[in-house]
Amino acid sequence: VNDTLSTNQRTNAWYDRFAAFYDAALDGMYAAHRMRAIEALGVAPNMTVVDVGCGTGATLPLLRAAVGENGRVIGVDASAGMLRKAEALVRRRDFHNVELLQVGTEATSIAAIASRVGRVDRVLCFLSLSVIDPWQLVLNGWLDVLPEGGALTIADVHNPRPGPYARLVELIARATLARKSWEPLQQRTTNFQLEWEPSSWFLGGAFFLATGTVDGSQRAY
Ligand SMILES: C[S@@+](CC[C@H](N)C(=O)[O-])C[C@H]1O[C@@H](n2cnc3c(N)ncnc32)[C@H](O)[C@@H]1O
Numbered sequence: 001v002n003d004t005l006s007t008n009q010r011t012n013a014w015y016d017r018f019a020a021f022y023d024a025a026l027d028g029m030y031a032a033h034r035m036r037a038i039e040a041l042g043v044a045p046n047m048t049v050v051d052v053g054c055g056t057g058a059t060l061p062l063l064r065a066a067v068g069e070n071g072r073v074i075g076v077d078a079s080a081g082m083l084r085k086a087e088a089l090v091r092r093r094d095f096h097n098v099e100l101l102q103v104g105t106e107a108t109s110i111a112a113i114a115s116r117v118g119r120v121d122r123v124l125c126f127l128s129l130s131v132i133d134p135w136q137l138v139l140n141g142w143l144d145v146l147p148e149g150g151a152l153t154i155a156d157v158h159n160p161r162p163g164p165y166a167r168l169v170e171l172i173a174r175a176t177l178a179r180k181s182w183e184p185l186q187q188r189t190t191n192f193q194l195e196w197e198p199s200s201w202f203l204g205g206a207f208f209l210a211t212g213t214v215d216g217s218q219r220a221y
Helices: 007-026 028-041 060-067 080-093 108-117 135-145 164-173 182-188
Strands: 048-052 072-077 098-102 122-126 151-158 190-197 206-213
Touching (some): 028 190, 048 060, 182 190
Parallel strands (some): 048 122
16 A cells, blocks of 8 residues: 555655654754744734744744734644644633644645735744755745745755665655755845754764855846
């Protein structure tokens, strides 16, 4: 049966199960990185922020704190199992302005979500573009949605030549660490900033933060 499943279906099926132990495995590892990503993205009160591949919602409370009572946070993910965890977190914390949406992997789903959500000011892709397939389509899709002055941050792990340990990380996360997801962001945005964390081998590669701002003159891509 597995042979007939697409990569996306297999990734979803894995994350549906991974949801049970995801937080226990990753919680401490990325706490500081999440804060730094939100700072790099420039999330401010009253903004609408999308968390692409929000998973169990580990970044949602920080995003909610940054946009405040009158902002909006939209978490999107493909895995129902991960979203159930995120929903429980949102209920526990009584976040009335945090919405969760299940996305399909087809190209049309981003435009459909965007028309439902309305104006989006910031987009965060935290450990998601290394997993999402096809990641270019999703990155470009969200850049298309951002208005002039809107910004997108990619926070992820890169390894040009994964060794045995990194391959284990790739297997557990269903990730491809050799992707250079910052490159199309750099091409399509202004004020591009790329920051590397040198000593993060235990993450499977080097952690990076890439941020760019959408400029009206680059719209016709
Ligand atoms: C490594 S987890 C990261 C979760 C979360 N951002 C975090 O920092 O903990 C990758 C997430 O990407 C989600 N994902 C995979 N393919 C996706 C797609 N096509 N669209 C949206 N999310 C997707 C997975 O379900 C999973 O929750």
